[in-house]
Amino acid sequence: MSQTTAAEPDYDLYAASGDPEATAYTAAGPGDFDAIAKAQAERGDEILVINMGPQHPSTHGVLRLMVECDGETVLSVRPGIGFLHTGIEKNMEYRTWNQGTAFVTRCDYVAPIFNEAAYCFAVERLLGIEDQIPQRAKDIRVLFMELCRIASHLVAVGTGGMEIGALTVMTIGFREREMILDFFEAVTGLRMNHAYFRPGGVANDLPDDGIAQLRDVIKWLESHLPEYAAFCNENPIFKGRMCGIAYQDLTACMALGVTGPILRAAGYGWDLRKQQPYCGYEDYDFEVVTWDTCDAYGRFRVRLAEMWESLKIVKQAADRLEASYGQPVMVADEKIGSPSDLVVGPDGQGNSFDHVKHIMSQSMEGLIHHFKKVSEGFRVPAGQAYVPIESPKGEIGCHVVSDGGAKPWRVHLRDPGFNHLQSAPLQCEGGMLADIVVALGSIDPVMGGVDR
Amino acid sequence: MTESTDVALPQQAKPIATRQGMWTSGTGDTSGYGGIVRAVALPAGSEPPFGSWYDAAIARLEELVPGAVGKAVFDRGELTIYIPREKLVDAVKALRDDSQLRFECCMSVSGVHYPELAGAELHVVYHLQSMTHNRRLRLEVAAPESDPHVPSVVATYPAADWHEREAWDMFGIIFDSHPHLTRILMPDDWVGHPQRKDYPLGGIPIEFKGAVVPPVDERRSYR
Numbered sequence: 001m002s003q004t005t006a007a008e009p010d011y012d013l014y015a016a017s018g019d020p021e022a023t024a025y026t027a028a029g030p031g032d033f034d035a036i037a038k039a040q041a042e043r044g045d046e047i048l049v050i051n052m053g054p055q056h057p058s059t060h061g062v063l064r065l066m067v068e069c070d071g072e073t074v075l076s077v078r079p080g081i082g083f084l085h086t087g088i089e090k091n092m093e094y095r096t097w098n099q100g101t102a103f104v105t106r107c108d109y110v111a112p113i114f115n116e117a118a119y120c121f122a123v124e125r126l127l128g129i130e131d132q133i134p135q136r137a138k139d140i141r142v143l144f145m146e147l148c149r150i151a152s153h154l155v156a157v158g159t160g161g162m163e164i165g166a167l168t169v170m171t172i173g174f175r176e177r178e179m180i181l182d183f184f185e186a187v188t189g190l191r192m193n194h195a196y197f198r199p200g201g202v203a204n205d206l207p208d209d210g211i212a213q214l215r216d217v218i219k220w221l222e223s224h225l226p227e228y229a230a231f232c233n234e235n236p237i238f239k240g241r242m243c244g245i246a247y248q249d250l251t252a253c254m255a256l257g258v259t260g261p262i263l264r265a266a267g268y269g270w271d272l273r274k275q276q277p278y279c280g281y282e283d284y285d286f287e288v289v290t291w292d293t294c295d296a297y298g299r300f301r302v303r304l305a306e307m308w309e310s311l312k313i314v315k316q317a318a319d320r321l322e323a324s325y326g327q328p329v330m331v332a333d334e335k336i337g338s339p340s341d342l343v344v345g346p347d348g349q350g351n352s353f354d355h356v357k358h359i360m361s362q363s364m365e366g367l368i369h370h371f372k373k374v375s376e377g378f379r380v381p382a383g384q385a386y387v388p389i390e391s392p393k394g395e396i397g398c399h400v401v402s403d404g405g406a407k408p409w410r411v412h413l414r415d416p417g418f419n420h421l422q423s424a425p426l427q428c429e430g431g432m433l434a435d436i437v438v439a440l441g442s443i444d445p446v447m448g449g450v451d452r
Numbered sequence: 453m454t455e456s457t458d459v460a461l462p463q464q465a466k467p468i469a470t471r472q473g474m475w476t477s478g479t480g481d482t483s484g485y486g487g488i489v490r491a492v493a494l495p496a497g498s499e500p501p502f503g504s505w506y507d508a509a510i511a512r513l514e515e516l517v518p519g520a521v522g523k524a525v526f527d528r529g530e531l532t533i534y535i536p537r538e539k540l541v542d543a544v545k546a547l548r549d550d551s552q553l554r555f556e557c558c559m560s561v562s563g564v565h566y567p568e569l570a571g572a573e574l575h576v577v578y579h580l581q582s583m584t585h586n587r588r589l590r591l592e593v594a595a596p597e598s599d600p601h602v603p604s605v606v607a608t609y610p611a612a613d614w615h616e617r618e619a620w621d622m623f624g625i626i627f628d629s630h631p632h633l634t635r636i637l638m639p640d641d642w643v644g645h646p647q648r649k650d651y652p653l654g655g656i657p658i659e660f661k662g663a664v665v666p667p668v669d670e671r672r673s674y675r
Contacts, residue, residue, distance in 0.1 A: 082637040089622075090647050094668045125528050254583075257557040257611030268583075275586055376674045382468075383495045383527055386579050386590060388559065399562050399577060403469050403492045406674040410647075414560035414579070422614050451637055 040068075047075065050433075054083045058163045058437040061447030063421070065436065072433050077425045081418075084451040092411045096377030097123055100408060102195040104398070107413055108449030109192055110155050113148035114391035115413065115449070116197035117141060118398035121278060121387040123199040126380045126402050129331055135320075136327040137201035138280045143214075143317035144184070144196065145279075145389075146310040150221065151180045152392035153303040153310075157228060160300065160441030164241045169231060176224055183217050186210065189344040199378075201330035204342040206321065214318050221311055228304055242297035246427040246439035249294045256423045260394025260416055261306070262443065265291045265298030272390040279389075284313050296442035306392075334369070336378050377406050393417055393444050413452055417445035467491035468566045475672050497525035497532075505587060506531050512553060516546040532590040537602050540593055544608045547580060547589070555580035555589060558605060561615035563623035567649045573597040574625050578605070578612075595625065604630035622647035 040049050048069040054062040062083035068075040088107060092100045100123070104115040124130050158173025181191040187206055188194040196203050206214075232238045248258070250266045263270055269288040273281040289305040291298035330337040341355035359367040382404035388397035394416030401410040420443050427439040469492045474483040501507045506526060510533065514521045520543040523534040535543050547555045560579040567573055572594035580589045595602050604627035605612050616627040617636040624645035627633055635642060644651055655667030665671070 082635075082639070085637040087646065087653075090653060091668075094653055094673075096674075128528070254556050255610045257559055257581075257609070270583060275583075276588075381495075382492055384532075384564075384577070384590075385528055385530060386560070386588075388579075388581075388588075395559060395581075397560055397579065399560060399579065401564055405471070405492075409468075410562075410564045412560070412562035414562075418614060418618075419559075419611060422611065 046070065052436070054080075058440065060159065060440060060445055061450075063440070063445065063447055063450075065424070067433070067436065069433055074428050074431055074433055074436065077428045077436065079421050079424050081421065081447070081450050084447045086452065088452045089411050089413065092408050094407065096406055097199055097380055097408060098377050100411065101198055102193075104411070104413060105193045105195050106448065107452050108391070108393070108396070108415060108417065108446045110446045110448075111148050111152040111392050112192055112194060113144045113197065114389065114396050116195065117145055117279070118387055118389050118391075118396050118413070119400070119411070120197045120199050121389065122385045122398040122400040123380060125385040125387055126383055126400060127199065127336065127378075128381070129200060129333065129336065132331050132333070133201060134328045134331065135280070136205075136324045137329045137331075139317050139320045139324065140202050140206065140329060141197060141279050142281065142284065143314060143321065144187075144202075146313045146317070147180050147183065147217070149310045149392045150307045150314075151177045153307050154180075156392070156441070156444040157232075157300060157303055160296075160438075160444070161232065161238070163437045163441050164238070166232065166235075166238060169228065172224065172227055176221060179217050179220050183210075183213055186213055187344065198330070200333070200336045201328075204344065205329045207344060211318060211322050211325075214314075214321075218311065218315060218318065221307075225307055225311070232300065233304075239297060241435075241438055242295065242300060242442075243293070244295050244297075245431065245435045246296045246299075246442050247294050248423055248427050252423065252426055256426070257419050258394065258423055260390070260392070260420075261299045261302040262394070262420065262423075264289060265302045266294045267292040272388060272395060276388070278387070284316050286310075286313050296438050299442045303392075335373075379404060379406050380408075388414070391416055393446070393449075394420060396449075413449070415449035415452065417443070417447075417450045418452075421445050421450060467493050467568065469568050471675055474674060476675050495525070495527045497527035500524065500526075502526040502531065505585070509553060509587075509589070512550065513543060513546060516550060517542045520546075530588070530590060532592055534592050534594070537593045537595055540591075540605065541603045541608070543591070544578075544580075544605045547591075548608055553582070554584040555582045555587070556584065557581045558609035558612045558615075561605075561612050561619055563619040563625055563647065565623055565647065565649045567597075569594075571596045574600050574602075574623055576602050576619060576625055600624055601626050601628050603628050604633075606630055621645065624648065 037049050040047055050067040050069060052065040052067055053059040054064040064080035066078040066080065088103045092103050100119055101116050104119040105112040107115045124133065154173040154177045158170040161169030184194060185191050187210055188196040248262060248266065250268055253263045253266050259270060267290055269290045271288040274288050286309045289302050289309060291301050341352040342350065343352040359370045380402040382402055384401040386397055386399045388395045396416055397414035399412040399414065400408060403409040424439060424443060428436045471490045471492060473481040473486040473488060475481050510521055510524050517539055520535055520539040521533055522536050525532045547553045558578055559581050562577050564575040564577060565573060566575065574595045574597060576593045578591040580591065593602050602625055604616055606616065614636060616630055617633060619625050620627060620633050621635045621638050622645055638646065653669035657667060658665045
């Protein structure tokens with residue numbers, strides 16, 4: 001053992017518990033870019049070492065890829081993540097259960113509704129109120145999840161198209177998505193990061209003209225969704241870039257725990273909405289879409305067809321919501337149903353005028369309850385729950401542990417993108433450099449969800 | 453991994469936390485409940501038999517890997533099997549390969565830190581999915597903070613690779629024989645494991661109109 005100095009301890013700082021004998025686990029050792037580049041310099045061959053990202057337009061956010069190439073052939077790909085880590089899980093341990101939705105919604109920001117849904121379902125299971133959620137709240141949740149699925153698939157298809165030069169697919173994709181986000185804004189007050197699903201139901205009911213606006217969105221989507229098939233399905237350039245690229249068959253999907261469009265494009269019709277129904281999906285009529293090519297083109301076709309299936313569900317939900325107008329959207333338990341009586345006004349979301357009038361000038365008890373609900377929130381019985389649901393990208397699951405307190409003990413979000421990025425090397429290695437972009441687009445990772 | 457085999461599994465009576473009063477410690481408790489002391493324990497779940505496929509699966513796992521089932525808890529419709537860490541590798545292999553069990557996928561691995569659970573402070577929670585039988589199962593493994601070693605399941609479930617790296621990064625749980633156990637979300641040169649309970653959240657006091665608002669983890673709040 002060498003002498004210990006203040007500046008340079010004789011043990012590795014990152015080894016467990018400062019034990020000099022313990023193995024040090026750092027990425028700065030073997031595996032980082034410096035090491036790859038140095039090893040290449042020593043070999044002196046023609047292998048190119050390319051650092052792609054984290055600020056690369058086709059890495060869907062801040063993903064870093066360390067790529068080794070022989071000419072244009074990819075020899076190895078090592079994804080590096082964590083550039084968008086914001087400590088959402090840690091932060092939630094210091095906030096009330098209700099505030100948690102405002103944190104999780106910021107994970108996968110392209111499909112925020114699904115983060116909220118997984119979290120709320122898990123909290124509801126811990127509370128034991130899964131059976132008490134009003135039917136109208138369930139229908140609104142299904143409506144929002146399916147609209148959000150279409151919006152997320154539009155981004156996946158649009159940005160995936162843009163990266164291979166099909167810019168129009170992106171521009172029309174964002175046009176359609178904007179229609180959906182306008183509807184979200186009318187209902188929740190926000191285009192993204194809604195914090196709209198709350199444990200026990202949803203924050204507020206649809207506005208009076210909500211169904212009418214929804215019908216417009218449905219009509220718009222029905223007339224414009226066929227454009228994607230017309231532009232892409234038989235487009236020779238599009239097929240040339242997508243067919244047979246980023247191949248991942250069923251065996252690889254099983255080994256790497258891959259779900260969602262990637263699994264369904266490998267021919268296995270696994271969809272949690274059908275296999276393990278939640279939130280009343282068993283009462284909706286829709287099909288699970290599969291494709292059998294295991295490649296990027298298959299995933300594109302699965303996403304395209306899923307948008308139509310989602311639209312079918314949206315229409316059924318719209319009919320139900322029209323029929324159930326005026327019914328409650330929050331669980332009857334007053335202790336949980338908080339914050340109370342939110343509405344969307346011209347200046348954003350807030351407490352309804354009637355509620356403010358009630359607590360400020362009519363009921364002292366009402367004011368006390370309001371204050372307690374907002375400051376203390378509710379307590380959740382001790383225990384743990386894991387609720388998986390089908391997000392546009394695959395299985396998103398929320399593992400929640402409660403110690404019986406007013407704040408979560410631990411919240412862990414199992415994001416599909418985090419899991420699926422592990423299969424990027426499998427899809428890319430041996431292929432061409434330009435196909436990395438296609439593979440990434442077909443995995444559809446959103447770094448907010450990957451890094452949390 | 454060291455040879456200690458007597459890692460205490462959480463018992464029903466063993467509290468994961470002891471709480472005093474209504475508010476977070478370090479703040480004057482004027483709520484009037486400052487004297488209340490409550491021990492919090494995770495639920496023991498229902499008494500076996502649990503019904504459905506659960507009992508057969510537990511018996512089958514115990515038959516294939518004797519000693520694997522440390523404890524089985526059925527709570528809120530979810531089955532948790534607590535597995536001694538030295539049995540974990542054999543157990544997951546049996547869970548994946550046996551046709552009666554057949555949990556093909558490990559969907560999620562997450563760490564949980566219970567600082568008051570002496571001898572079993574760090575928990576690793578695995579969520580398995582059987583697509584063949586359409587079943588879900590939770591495995592839980594405990595390790596003491598002084599010896600935070602848990603065998604890696606990557607050889608059986610390659611999908612657990614990044615999940616285990618995250619649990620190492622955030623909780624400092626060392627997964628033995630993991631192919632490349634490095635930090636994944638935090639920078640490589642980061643010191644400490646942020647999601648441990650003794651790791652502060654961070655933040656600075658904010659001055660607002662002359663009054664100072666302390667950071668979230670130092671603020672008085674309900675527990």
